[in-house]
Amino acid sequence: MTYTTQMDAARKGIVTPQMKIVARKENVRIEDLMERMAKGTVIIPANKNHKNLDPEAVGEGMSTKINVNLGISKDCSEIEPEMDKVRMALEMKAEAIMDLSCYGKTREFRQRLLEISPAMIGTVPIYDAVGFYDKNLQDITVDEFFDVVQKHVEDGVDFLTIHCGLNRHTADKVKQGGRLTNIVSRGGSLLFTWMEINQAENPFYEHFDRLLDICEEYDVTLSLGDGCRPGCLHDATDACQVEELITLGELTKRAWERNVQVMIEGPGHMAMNEIAGNMMMEKRLCHGAPFYVLGPLVTDVAPGYDHITAAIGGAIAAMNGADFLCYVTPAEHLRLPTLDDMKEGIIATRIAAHAADVAKGHPGARDWDDKMSKARAALDWNGMFELAMDPVRPKEFRESSKPEHEDSCTMCGKMCAVRNMNRVLAGKDIQLDD
Structure with a gap:
């Protein structure tokens, strides 16, 4: 029996090699994993062309995963420094890397990334479109947008962030005002601009079935982007954010009809007391699809320390249902992160993810903490270093x-x-x- 996607295989009762690996990693029964995948509450992003992928599952009952953003830009267009960041992300056990490249030799960088990365790889094709065609945003055609998507999936990208839910109706809500920071999503702002100048509908919303054709062929997961995510506490849980989320829920059901795996992207900036409610709202409106959050950052007044504001929000979000955390570095809002910034961001996000897994009772999560406690009680310093999330820093502190x-x-x-x-x-x- 053949299958088109991991979701299709689960619905047909076919156990894929990726499912076997994930079930072993997560310590779950293969039957339970497949049941959740068939419903769409668990995904295994695994492009058929990503040959060296070490698959991971995201969603209901799975451990909380983390993602690292990197990529070349016009101001920082050298490939080698970003490849150093790739190697660090892999060494520090990030389960996913998002290539946000938007200028220069973007395809060369993406292909090199995929050659060495066993972690799942995500991209935002609209970032690449502007640099790839070297033309004004408003002059890029619908076909050209989709041609870039095609190139990304052919290269082996496992999940695509595409802001399909920011349609003309939701864009009108943004124009009505009331927000302090308008649209802070880079992809969302690019699509908003394209729609406004051309007086046209979002091409990825209008031609959503065309996008599904591509995703189904290569088994690429759709990460439905939140173009209206709040960029400050004031804008959280407003009409723009919620209306887009409702649209994403509708698109999720259409994707599932085609056996295309989906996850939903979420806020953003948000006060701590709103986080649990937002997690519940996403799961309800998007039918239990896995939730991927940036933070949320729980205060707006800590530039230089936003890895901490995001880790606080990420831990609360994951404890209340978020499945996938995008890391935030101390350089957030300020500049492209350095290697040191990256390390701080990865560790902060891994702490948040693990703390949430302990709170949720994920199998094996608490065991790690108990082993550390036994090493501390025995004053076994080397044992503590080996068990530490970052073995280097505690050893340096001890020796200093x-x-x-x-x-x-x-x-x-x-x-x-x-x-x-x-x-x-x-x-x-x-x-x-x-």
Whole structure:
């Protein structure tokens, strides 16, 4: 029996090689995995042309995944520095990389990325269209937009962010005002501009079936972009955001009719007390499709530290149903991130994802923490370093400030609670005064 996509295979009862790998990684029964994939609540982004992919699942009952953004731009068009970032993202166990390249040798970079990356790869084709055709945005034709999509999927991209839900009706809501930051989505703003200048409908909304044809052929997952995501706390959960979300839910059902896998992209900036409600709303309006969030950033006043504002929001979001977190670096809103920025962003996002998995009771998540606790109780420093999410930094801290006694640290010395409890429970003298 043949199948077109991972969703099609699940609905036909066919166990794919990707499903076997995912079931083992996630410690779930293959039957449960396939049932969720058939419903659309779990996806395995896996382009047929991405030959070295190590597949991951995103969605209901799966561990929370993280994504790293990178790519070349007009101001930073050198490929090699971005390839260094790719290698770091892979070393730090990011499950996905989004290539947001928008200028220069974008296809060369994308192809090199796919050659070395076992992580799933996503792109935003409209970014590439402007640089690829080297023409004004308003002059790009519908066929040219779709030709760029075709090139991306032929190269092996596993998921595409396309802002299909920002149609003329929702664009009118934006023009009515009330927002402090209008549209902050780069892809959303480009499509809004194209629609306004040409007085035409969003081509990806109007010709959605054409997009589904491409995705079905290559088994590419549609990441339905949130062009109206809030760019500040003030704009969260407004009519523009919610109306687009309703449209994305309608498009999700159309994609599922074609066995095309879908995830939904979400906010953005949002106060902490709104996050849980937004997660529930997305799952309801989009029929349980996996939810991919940027943050959410829980305050607007911490530039330079937005990896922290996003990690706080990401942990709350994932605990309440978000399935996939896009990392945010300290350089967010300020500049293209450096390697150091990337590391900070990846670690912050991995902390958020793991904390949420512990809260959700994902199989095996708590075991990692318990192993660390046992190593701490035993004052097993090397064991702690090996178990650490980032083994490098804690070891550097330890070596930079050596204690007098190996079974303590320079914070407490011989007054270390763990050291003294171990000694007293073993019947030994504590001896604090020598």
